[in-house]
Amino acid sequence: MPYLTDLAQAVRKSGLRVVECGSWTGRGHGPMTSVKGVVCHWTATGPAVRPGEDYPSLGIVRDGRAGLPGPLANLGLGRDGTVYVIAAGLAYHAGEGYLAGVGANGNANLVGIECEGSGTWPAAQLAAYPRLCAALSAHYRFPAARVIGHSEWTSRKIDINTWPGGMARFRAQVGAPPTPPPPQEDGFLSALSSSEQRALFNRVFGFCRQRWFVTGPNGPREVAEGTKGATPATALDTLDGNYLVERIAAAEAAAEAGATIDHARLAAELIARGGLKVEIDYAALAKAVNDDAARRMVG
Ligand SMILES: [Zn+2]
Structure with missing residues (x-):
């Protein structure tokens, strides 16, 4: 699996609004090895940061910051639930860590999503974040169990542990069937x-x-x-x-x-x-x- 040139196509399965950030198909620190799951991040930017904009962290996520060249994620999620397709290749987002079934090389095997925010969740993101991960899970055929928060990859991080109900609920939302089964006779x-x-x-x-x-x-x-x-x-x-x-x-x-x-x-x-x-x-x-x-x- 080289560059994820089908990433925008995968994301569109979510039904969310998609912005393809120019040259994303060739952007990355080399190819991906596989797609075994997703790491969910937040950008640590509060609502006061450029409040009129949907995804003010785009420049940093795409181009990097001092000491860490971009891309810093494969995808971005804006305040209004728009998805930004940033890099088809490997992005520096996971750092040192480990996940059973994936191993220690997160960047090469896990899609990184940077959600604009710092731990509080606009309704649009609450709806969009699991939906985006569900689309990736369906397209790349990995289980909802491999949708993790950055804090589950490494204890050094806290994103995205304020998700209401925690990552267990997030994964339940990712894995939920489109319509819930009808209740049975015993309630x-x-x-x-x-x-x-x-x-x-x-x-x-x-x-x-x-x-x-x-x-x-x-x-x-x-x-x-x-x-x-x-x-x-x-x-x-x-x-x-x-x-x-x-x-x-x-x-x-x-x-x-x-x-x-x-x-x-x-x-x-x-x-x-x-x-x-x-x-x-x-x-x-x-x-x-x-x-x-x-x-x-x-x-
Ligand atoms: Zn993170």
Whole structure:
């Protein structure tokens, strides 16, 4: 795979507005080796930088800065969601880092996108960024799992970790089918991904009485608190539909009674107690709860 001369064509599959920046097909620090994924960046420019312009960082991303010659990304994403096709060849964007399935040479194997911004997201970018990555994923045939933020490539960087819901949600948006599957008879839970169900569980967990289990020949058995050898249930132990429904009802009752949830504290407790690695996607969670409430109101 030499220069990505089909890059503009790939980007157009997103349906976004595209600007081809002159001579982009020949621009780069040599050829790409492959396209195995995407690294999402931001330019670290706030809204006060040349506020009337869509992509004021174009000059730097294309031509470089002192000590680092351009191109510094293959693509740019403007404030209004326009995509700038900058370089078909290798760009200096990733730096030292590593990703499973890709290795350590990010620049030669990962398309770099520099989004104009510094960590806050205009609605146009919220819509466009995952859509752009979805188009690249479809065209170059890499999985949504290989759409990463720069901070996932290297701990030296923080872009783009303010994406609402984090990169897990970003990837879910990249990988989401165009139309969501219809909910099944047992309600909205079945329409959620397992990570969304886990997030939902973690949200409502704090309202619920602690459950205790002992293990036996037929699997775990629920017992009263204080039973010898009993261990507390963790999110993953008990993640089933009935359990969730029970806890959602408890959460709604508590919310009606005026209770509020301290998500950060709950998450910290869960992680400390169970050694859990949980991704809590509050945006997806809130949407799921709202959707379900709306569904039950009309149904
Ligand atoms: Zn970056």
